[in-house]
Amino acid sequence: MAKTYRRSQWSHGLFILPYLSAFALLLVFPLFWGIWLSLHKVDLFGPGRFVGLANYVRVFADPVFLQALRNTIVFVIVSVPSLVALGLFLALALNRTTRATSFFRGLFFSSSVLSVTIVTLIWRFVFIPGDGLMSVIFKHLGAEPIHFLSTSGWSLFSIGVATVWWCLGLPMMLFLAALQQIPADLYEAAALDNASPWRVLTRITLPSIARTIMLVTIIQIVMQFQLFGQAQLMTNGGPNGTSRPLVMYIYEVGFVRWDIGKGAAASQILFLIILCAAMAQYVVSTRKTEN
Amino acid sequence: MAANNKTYKPDALTTNPTLLWIAGVLSVVMMAPVAWLVGLSIKNNQELMLGTDSVFRLPYTAVNYLNILQTSRVFGWFFNSLVVASGQTLGVLVLSSLAGYAFARLEFPFRRTLFVIVLFGLAVPEQAVIIARHQMFNWFGLHNTYLGLMLPGLSSAFGVFLMTQFFRAIPKEIDEAALLDNASQFRIFWKIMLPLTLPAQATLGIFTFLHGWNDYWWPLISATKKDMFTLTVGIASSQTNFAQSEGLGFLASQAVFASLPVLVVYLIFQRHIVTAVSGGAVK
Structure with a gap:
């Protein structure tokens, strides 16, 4: 009787039909429609003629796009290692179950549940010139306040600080989960050898969670490439576009200037970049099962 | 052997209390902006206009929160x-x-x-x-x-x-x-x-x-x-005309008000949230 149950039946597919229709209509179709749009000249009234890769050429010829691409890459290169290093440090420090450590874990993760709007509001209150917390501190120290949000370089830095503050919880939790998987006998052997804490860290702990470090890095690359809200709300990409990320470029081209073809082309480029990272994640996460 | 396992500290490095102390200092840095936000939200807007360092002084007021109830x-x-x-x-x-x-x-x-x-x-x-x-x-x-x-x-x-x-x-x-x-x-x-x-x-x-x-x-x-x-x-849209119309204190109180439900949900269901987030990302 169990055999009938295990047998392949079309009717069993009915269970996935509701989700599959949502998936097809809201994700698959727009994905291909977006690619189609990126190959056409489109205005507000609808798609026009086929223009091949002209939209992509226009995107790559646009200095604003190139600047946004460079900003995003700089942002990822700085923010991702910071997140990984801080997350790893916190996980190592809090890898025990006492009342204090679980309190700290909860606290460091708590910012992750806030919306980007709240996070940027909090950090604007810190960084705004004159009234911000930093200005108040600088004034008390007798130093010249820095205009964090409107100085080139500092603006992207400020966005990075807010982002690390916001996103720190996930890497920490993932590292903690990985640390708890390390077999205890490895540490017992090390204790028998009287290994120093530093040696234990570099010879046992870090090699054991190498795969997780890779995964967390890739996950963060994918997430930070999609930087948008922080930049839009804290600096609006300024000054002179020095803190404008790729997604903000897509938003401005597609929804402020309504150049749909060009916006669609730019979003496909972002998609390709993220897809590469996602592929890397897939390769890393399946590699272990083969061993 | 089993008893041995239990008494054994899982990671020699983490028994080092210095690390925990550094984490404690980091948590203060982490919470400082939130404390600043809450401080602003319980100050009178007029007083904040003269200087936001008044956050560190009395008097405090609930007027911004009452304004949310009435106007916004x-x-x-x-x-x-x-x-x-x-x-x-x-x-x-x-x-x-x-x-x-x-x-x-x-x-x-x-x-x-x-x-x-x-x-x-x-x-x-x-x-x-x-x-x-x-x-x-x-x-x-x-x-x-x-x-x-x-x-x-x-x-x-x-x-x-x-x-x-x-x-x-x-x-x-x-x-x-x-x-x-x-x-x-x-x-x-x-x-x-x-x-x-x-x-x-x-x-x-x-x-x-x-x-x-x-x-x-x-x-x-x-x-x-x-x-x-x-x-x-909505909060983002009132953010864009920062300070000029409604006042810093009022804006801060809106932010506190908007994040309260999420934080309450987080406090109650912390375990579920962490499971979902880490389970989905790793496996």
């Missing part, structure tokens, strides 16, 4: 967020449970292929589909409606992925016994399987709710009428 649109936005996030949560739970059950425990043609395609959906960032999706919703007049704000959340593959894992973990004997009683496939799902996944439903439900509540990008694009703003977009 925040309550309307709050309600919109509640409707959208709840609708999404319900939709995702239904769709993901049905699909997860079938992917994990039933056989049907193209099961593997479809599952791989759905997994591929996890790699598609929202930005890649946003322009086409905006056009589609335009054709059907879905912008500035609750339905329009809810629908995109339903396509997320994350829930299906999570529920498939949970359904796989249930022992095979349970539904095989039910099958001997000639129960229909849907009855087995509804009466036997679903109750077993209640903890998983809670995990996915809370996660989806938070996600919907915090979403900024789609409501920003889809909701253009002030009445249809969600809380995130």
